[in-house]
Amino acid sequence: MAIRTYIQAITDALDVEMALDDSVFILGEDVGKRGGVFSATAGLIEKYGEERVLDTPLSESAIVGVAIGASMAGLKPVAEIQFADFIFPAYNQIVSEAARIRYRSNNDWNCPVTIRAPYGGGVHGALYHSQSVEALFYHVPGLKIVTPSTPYEAKGLLIAAIRDPDPVLFLEHKKCYRLVKGEVPDDDYTLPIGKANVKREGDDITVFTYGLMTHYCLEAADVLAKDGISVHLVDLVSIRPMDQQAIVEAAERTGKVLIVHEDNKFGGVGAEISAIIAEECLFSLDAPIRRLCGPEIPAMPFSPPLEKYYLLSASKIAESMRELARY
Amino acid sequence: MPMDEPKGCEDVSEVKMPQLGETVVEGTVGRWLKQIGDPVEKYEALCEVVTDKVNAEIPSDFKGVLTEILVAEGTTVPVGTPICVIQEAAVSSETQAAKQDSPRFSPAVLQLLQKYRLDPALIEGTGINGRITRKDVMDYVEAASKITAVSSTLSENAGGAPAEAAETATGARSGTVQSNGVIPDTTLSVDANQQYPVHSDTVIAVSPVRRTIAKRMLESKQQVPHAWMMVEVDVTALARFRDKAKEEFQRKEGVPLTYLPFFIKAIVESIKEFPILNSSWAEDTIIIKNDINVSIAVAAGDALYVPVIHKADRQSIAGLAHSISELAFKARNGRLTPAEVQGGTFTINNTGAFGSIQSVPIINTPQAAILTVESIVRRPVVIESDAIAIRSIVNLCLSLDHRVLDGLVCGRFMAAVKGRLETMGTQEVNVY
Known part of the structure; x- marks a missing residue:
C-alpha cells in the first residue's frame, strides 16, 4: 500500500471511481485546468476530458443545482464547493431539493449527488476560508454528512458517497489535506457511511470528536497516557447518520464524556451527542458532559494570535481531558 | 507539544518572583512582611524584593493564608520561581463544605451504590x-x-x-x-x-445429610408422576376430646397427647381398608406391603429425618404417642438407629406443626403415597342444619404415585380417613 496524503486520497478516490463508472463526473470552480484550488482534481481533466471535469462559473447554487438535475437524470456528479464558506448560495438546493426529493416524490426520484467541501480553520484563511458548516446541515433529514479524518477513510468514504443513491455532503478539513498521511490501498473500496471509529481504547474518560480534531485528540491522549490517564477516543466519521450505538457504548464505558469540535459549541454537533447520551445512558454518567468547542464569535479571526486563541489545540484538549479525568 | 502544568482545582496558590523591569532575570527576597499562618488580603504586601534595578514590595495575588515560605530572606532566585504558597480562604472553606455537608453523587455512582x-x-x-x-x-x-x-x-x-x-x-x-x-x-x-x-x-x-435429602427428593420428583388431592376434615369433636384427655394422659404416660397419634390411627385403619395405598411400584409389578410401617417426618436443625413406626396398625393411640415421642427425641439428638429409619411403607407428615394449611409433599420413594396433616384451624363453616358454626377444621393433603394409585381409590381412602376422624370424640375414645 502506498502512503498518501489526505488530498491524494481524495484525488485517488475520484480517479478510481471515474475510471470504473462513466456516469461519474466532477463540476466546480477551477476543478478543471487549474486542478482545483487544493489540487484535489489535479490531472483528472487531462485523463477524463472536459466533459467529465467541468469548470463552472462562480455560482454555488448553479454548481449544486446542475449536479442535482444531472443526478436525477442518472448521472453521478461530484460537485466541489471551493470552500465550505461559499456553500450558502447552494443551501436551498441542498436542503430543499437534494435532501427532500426522495420523500417529496414518494420514492420516484432520488438524488445520488456528492458535494465535496473543504472546511475548517488553522490555515490563516480568516472569515471566508475557515468556517465549519456541519451544524448548519446536520439538522436536515435526508442528507448524509461525512467528515473522514484519515486518507484511508477519505478514499473509502468518498467512493461510498459517490455510489450512495442519496445526497452526501462530504466535508474535508482542509488542514488535514497535507498534514495527515497514511496508507491507502490502490484499488477501489468503500467504507460504511454512519459508522463511528474507536481510535483508541481507554477507561478513564471518553472523548468524541471528528475531522482534524481527531488528530489533536490523539496527540492529547498520548500526553495523558504518560500520566496514567487512559482516553477512549471515538471519531464520529459520519455526522449524519450519527452512530448512536457507538456513542452510547463509548459513553457507558467510562461515564465521563468530553466532546471536542472546532465548530462553536451552541447547537453544534456536540449538542446532539450529549442529548443522545442524556437520553440513552444517563445512569452511566459519572460527570457532567463537557464540550470543548470553538468560541461563540461569528468567525475565525485573521490575526494569528487571535486565530490561535480561537482554534483548539492538543494542549487545550489535554487540559480539558485532564480536568474531566480529575472530576 | 508544550504542555501547561495542570492547574485548575487546587485551593492553594503559589506566588512567583515577578519580573520587576524588562531586563531583570532574577530577584532577591529582602524581608518577609508576612509570616506563615498570617492571613493575607489580595494585593497586600507579602515581602520585599531587591533586584539590581529596583526594590519593591510583592503583593499577594490571592486572599487567604500564607502557608509556606519557599524562598528564605536573602536568597536570589530566577524570575518565575515560586516564593510562597497561599491557601485561598474562600475556596478552601467551600471545599470543606462540598466534601462534608452535601455529598453529591453522579448518576453512575448512585446506581452502583444501590446495586x-x-x-x-x-x-x-x-x-x-x-x-x-x-x-x-x-x-x-x-x-x-x-x-x-x-x-x-x-x-x-x-x-x-x-x-x-x-x-x-x-x-x-x-x-x-x-x-x-x-x-x-x-x-x-x-x-x-x-x-x-x-x-x-x-x-x-452441603452436608452428607443434606446431600442425601437432595438426591432422594430429586429422584422422586423426576421419576414419580405425582398427583395430589386434599380433603377438609372437621375435627371439632376430636379437639374437644383431646383437650379433655391430654392432661391426664401426660400425667399417666409421661408423653404429651398430640393430635398426630389420632391421625395415624385413622389413616392406618383406612389403609387396612385400602391396602393399595401401602404399596410400591416395582416396574413390572406392584408390591402391596403386608406391614404398615408409617414414616413420620421429623425436622431437626436444618435436616429432615424420617423415622419409622413399624407395624403401626398393631399399636394403640397411646402406643403411637409413645413411639412418636421416642423417635422424635432420637432424631433430634442424632440417635436413630438404621433400623429405625428403614422399612417405611407410607409417610405421614405433620406440616400443621409449622402452621401450614396446605402443602404438596414429595413422595418418599419407593412408597406410593404421602399424607400431610395440616394446621387445625377454627373456622366458620356451614353445618348440616344450614347453620353456621365455628368448627375445628384440618386439611389432609395426599400426594400419590399415579403409576400405582388413581383418584378413585385415593378419594375413597381419604373419605375413609375423614369419616374416622370426624367420628373420633363423638363418643369416648379408647386411647389404649
Whole structure:
C-alpha cells in the first residue's frame, strides 16, 4: 500500500471511481485546468476530458443545482464547493431539493449527488476560508454528512458517497489535506457511511470528536497516557447518520464524556451527542458532559494570535481531558 | 507539544518572583512582611524584593493564608520561581463544605451504590473535592470482593477438616452442618477494618445429610408422576376430646397427647381398608406391603429425618404417642438407629406443626403415597342444619404415585380417613 496524503486520497478516490463508472463526473470552480484550488482534481481533466471535469462559473447554487438535475437524470456528479464558506448560495438546493426529493416524490426520484467541501480553520484563511458548516446541515433529514479524518477513510468514504443513491455532503478539513498521511490501498473500496471509529481504547474518560480534531485528540491522549490517564477516543466519521450505538457504548464505558469540535459549541454537533447520551445512558454518567468547542464569535479571526486563541489545540484538549479525568 | 502544568482545582496558590523591569532575570527576597499562618488580603504586601534595578514590595495575588515560605530572606532566585504558597480562604472553606455537608453523587455512582448496597461514607473519593467517582466505587467493589473471596476460602479450609473429623468420630448426622460453611463475619472485619462488609452471599457446604435429602427428593420428583388431592376434615369433636384427655394422659404416660397419634390411627385403619395405598411400584409389578410401617417426618436443625413406626396398625393411640415421642427425641439428638429409619411403607407428615394449611409433599420413594396433616384451624363453616358454626377444621393433603394409585381409590381412602376422624370424640375414645 502506498502512503498518501489526505488530498491524494481524495484525488485517488475520484480517479478510481471515474475510471470504473462513466456516469461519474466532477463540476466546480477551477476543478478543471487549474486542478482545483487544493489540487484535489489535479490531472483528472487531462485523463477524463472536459466533459467529465467541468469548470463552472462562480455560482454555488448553479454548481449544486446542475449536479442535482444531472443526478436525477442518472448521472453521478461530484460537485466541489471551493470552500465550505461559499456553500450558502447552494443551501436551498441542498436542503430543499437534494435532501427532500426522495420523500417529496414518494420514492420516484432520488438524488445520488456528492458535494465535496473543504472546511475548517488553522490555515490563516480568516472569515471566508475557515468556517465549519456541519451544524448548519446536520439538522436536515435526508442528507448524509461525512467528515473522514484519515486518507484511508477519505478514499473509502468518498467512493461510498459517490455510489450512495442519496445526497452526501462530504466535508474535508482542509488542514488535514497535507498534514495527515497514511496508507491507502490502490484499488477501489468503500467504507460504511454512519459508522463511528474507536481510535483508541481507554477507561478513564471518553472523548468524541471528528475531522482534524481527531488528530489533536490523539496527540492529547498520548500526553495523558504518560500520566496514567487512559482516553477512549471515538471519531464520529459520519455526522449524519450519527452512530448512536457507538456513542452510547463509548459513553457507558467510562461515564465521563468530553466532546471536542472546532465548530462553536451552541447547537453544534456536540449538542446532539450529549442529548443522545442524556437520553440513552444517563445512569452511566459519572460527570457532567463537557464540550470543548470553538468560541461563540461569528468567525475565525485573521490575526494569528487571535486565530490561535480561537482554534483548539492538543494542549487545550489535554487540559480539558485532564480536568474531566480529575472530576 | 508544550504542555501547561495542570492547574485548575487546587485551593492553594503559589506566588512567583515577578519580573520587576524588562531586563531583570532574577530577584532577591529582602524581608518577609508576612509570616506563615498570617492571613493575607489580595494585593497586600507579602515581602520585599531587591533586584539590581529596583526594590519593591510583592503583593499577594490571592486572599487567604500564607502557608509556606519557599524562598528564605536573602536568597536570589530566577524570575518565575515560586516564593510562597497561599491557601485561598474562600475556596478552601467551600471545599470543606462540598466534601462534608452535601455529598453529591453522579448518576453512575448512585446506581452502583444501590446495586452493591454500599455505604458511600466508607468509600474514599479521589475525584475533585473528594468526590466519589465511578472508578472509586468499582475499585472498592473489586477490593471488597477479593477480601470476601479470600475469607471464604480461609473459612472453608479452616472449617472443613475439623467438621469432617467430628462427623466421622461421632457418626452424628447433624450439628456439624452449621459450623461448616458459613463465612464468619469476623474474618472480614479483622482483615479490613476500614472496608465496609459487602452483603455477599453466604456459602454453605452441603452436608452428607443434606446431600442425601437432595438426591432422594430429586429422584422422586423426576421419576414419580405425582398427583395430589386434599380433603377438609372437621375435627371439632376430636379437639374437644383431646383437650379433655391430654392432661391426664401426660400425667399417666409421661408423653404429651398430640393430635398426630389420632391421625395415624385413622389413616392406618383406612389403609387396612385400602391396602393399595401401602404399596410400591416395582416396574413390572406392584408390591402391596403386608406391614404398615408409617414414616413420620421429623425436622431437626436444618435436616429432615424420617423415622419409622413399624407395624403401626398393631399399636394403640397411646402406643403411637409413645413411639412418636421416642423417635422424635432420637432424631433430634442424632440417635436413630438404621433400623429405625428403614422399612417405611407410607409417610405421614405433620406440616400443621409449622402452621401450614396446605402443602404438596414429595413422595418418599419407593412408597406410593404421602399424607400431610395440616394446621387445625377454627373456622366458620356451614353445618348440616344450614347453620353456621365455628368448627375445628384440618386439611389432609395426599400426594400419590399415579403409576400405582388413581383418584378413585385415593378419594375413597381419604373419605375413609375423614369419616374416622370426624367420628373420633363423638363418643369416648379408647386411647389404649
